[in-house]
Amino acid sequence: MRATLYSFAVFALLLLPLPLPAMAQGAAPDLDKARAFVTALADDAIVILSSETTRAGREARFSKLLNEKANMRRIARFTLGPFGRKISKPDFETYQALLNRFIVKVYANRLGEYSDEKVIVGKAQAKKKNVIVESRIEFANGRDPIDIDWWLRLEKDGSFTLFDVRVLGVWMAQEQRDSFASVLKNNRGDINALLDHIRSKISADPENS
Amino acid sequence: MVKHIQKFLMASLLASSLAACASSGAVPATAGSDRDPYESFNRKMFAVEQTLDAYVLEPVAKGYLYVPQPVRRSFRNFLNNLISPVTLANDLFQGEMARASTTALRLGINTVVGIGGLFDPATRLGLERHEEDFGQTLATYGVKPGPYLYIPLLGPSPPRDLFGWGFDWLFDPVTYTGSDSLTGPIVRYTLDGVDARAANMGIIDEIERSSIDFYATVRSLYRQNRESEINNGVTNIDDLPDIDDLDDLDNF
Numbered sequence: 001m002r003a004t005l006y007s008f009a010v011f012a013l014l015l016l017p018l019p020l021p022a023m024a025q026g027a028a029p030d031l032d033k034a035r036a037f038v039t040a041l042a043d044d045a046i047v048i049l050s051s052e053t054t055r056a057g058r059e060a061r062f063s064k065l066l067n068e069k070a071n072m073r074r075i076a077r078f079t080l081g082p083f084g085r086k087i088s089k090p091d092f093e094t095y096q097a098l099l100n101r102f103i104v105k106v107y108a109n110r111l112g113e114y115s116d117e118k119v120i121v122g123k124a125q126a127k128k129k130n131v132i133v134e135s136r137i138e139f140a141n142g143r144d145p146i147d148i149d150w151w152l153r154l155e156k157d158g159s160f161t162l163f164d165v166r167v168l169g170v171w172m173a174q175e176q177r178d179s180f181a182s183v184l185k186n187n188r189g190d191i192n193a194l195l196d197h198i199r200s201k202i203s204a205d206p207e208n209s
Numbered sequence: 210m211v212k213h214i215q216k217f218l219m220a221s222l223l224a225s226s227l228a229a230c231a232s233s234g235a236v237p238a239t240a241g242s243d244r245d246p247y248e249s250f251n252r253k254m255f256a257v258e259q260t261l262d263a264y265v266l267e268p269v270a271k272g273y274l275y276v277p278q279p280v281r282r283s284f285r286n287f288l289n290n291l292i293s294p295v296t297l298a299n300d301l302f303q304g305e306m307a308r309a310s311t312t313a314l315r316l317g318i319n320t321v322v323g324i325g326g327l328f329d330p331a332t333r334l335g336l337e338r339h340e341e342d343f344g345q346t347l348a349t350y351g352v353k354p355g356p357y358l359y360i361p362l363l364g365p366s367p368p369r370d371l372f373g374w375g376f377d378w379l380f381d382p383v384t385y386t387g388s389d390s391l392t393g394p395i396v397r398y399t400l401d402g403v404d405a406r407a408a409n410m411g412i413i414d415e416i417e418r419s420s421i422d423f424y425a426t427v428r429s430l431y432r433q434n435r436e437s438e439i440n441n442g443v444t445n446i447d448d449l450p451d452i453d454d455l456d457d458l459d460n461f
Binding site (some may be wrong): 134184 | 283419420421423426428429430434438442444447450452455
């Protein structure tokens with residue numbers, strides 16, 4: 001019995017180191033790949049912001065870019081905060097669809113301010129599946145440069161997706177989550193109130209009227 | 210000097226009584242992203258500010274935009290240089306010697322070569338500008354901000370930052386110009402506000418237009434930005450919220 005246990009232990013010890021390097025390799029995000037992802041994403045965004053002259057055109061291309069590069073489902077979950085655990089599936093799907101349109105409208109225009117720029121991608125750091133890539137935006141017109149951080153997530157298939165962007169020290173998805181939480185709190189947790197608020201912001205947009 | 214000390218004591222009393230109110234309340238002291246015990250008061254004050262902005266600050270700032278851009282740039286440089294002794298004092302209070310020497314060099318170079326601060330040759334020499342205030346210094350000592358307070362014309366001013374603001378007046382050169390210690394800082398603060406409003410006209414309007422709750426957005430922007438200033442803009446991946454569990458939520 002003792003011999004069996006012993007040989008089992010030895011066998012286990014021999015096997016143990018084998019899967020570890022393989023697992024670590026699979027789990028640790030590749031920082032250079034993350035930086036390349038951000039460079040490509042920022043370049044795409046600049047091309048859209050500087051070449052599309054109409055808001056509708058800018059929004060359409062921006063929407064396509066976001067759907068390809070960002071995990072919108074995760075962003076939708078996050079921006080609901082703890083409320084995301086209580087919401088029904090149909091309500092969540094409605095929320096998701098509205099949020100996608102809302103984000104495109106908000107950021108295609110907020111970022112419209114930053115069209116004559118150069119993005120310099122800096123260092124990256126990783127923790128579990130999260131990677132933060134730092135960058136600096138320099139303006140042609142002599143405006144003060146702006147630091148932008150990109151929060152990426154490593155997906156199961158090994159690709160990266162964008163989760164959040166930090167401009168001047170402010171994480172955008174966290175800012176949305178805070179204002180959505182405030183609307184929910186002031187309407188006794190009524191998701192319809194939040195959906196109506198988002199709808200009214202989308203339809204108040206001059207391009208939509 | 211007696212007047213300065215009196216003012217400082219008054220600011221301390223005000224801040225400590227506010228902090229006492231806050232700590233005696235039943236609300237836990239953790240700074241959650243939506244913690245705002247005086248929200249209804251703050252929202253009223255925010256509405257007052259919005260009115261003042263619509264009727265006074267925004268029109269004045271729009272008028273100021275007619276001043277040619279290079280002139281506005283020089284004026285902004287001048288204001289930045291003028292406040293740098295406050296940054297220098299706080300760099301030193303925080304024991305940040307490298308940052309203190311950057312601020313001191315910037316002050317010297319921009320005052321002499323940059324003609325009283327109208328130009329910013331220091332940045333071109335690689336000496337990048339940063340700002341510090343006593344609110345940030347207190348934060349590095351571990352002082353919590355206290356409850357969120359919105360004060361018209363001052364903006365978000367939790368007790369720690371309000372107290373810090375009062376303390377910074379002691380290191381502000383304009384406090385010691387003119388016949389009294391109030392006029393200089395008030396004039397400077399007003400000009401600074403108009404210039405900042407004008408410089409950020411587009412983005413402020415865009416954020417207001419696209420926010421579903423502008424008050425809550427400003428509160429979030431302030432808190433996050435302040436936290437970033439306290440950390441000197443350094444990004445630390447350990448400070449991120451944990452989002453691992455979001456991936457499991459798709460099972461209804």
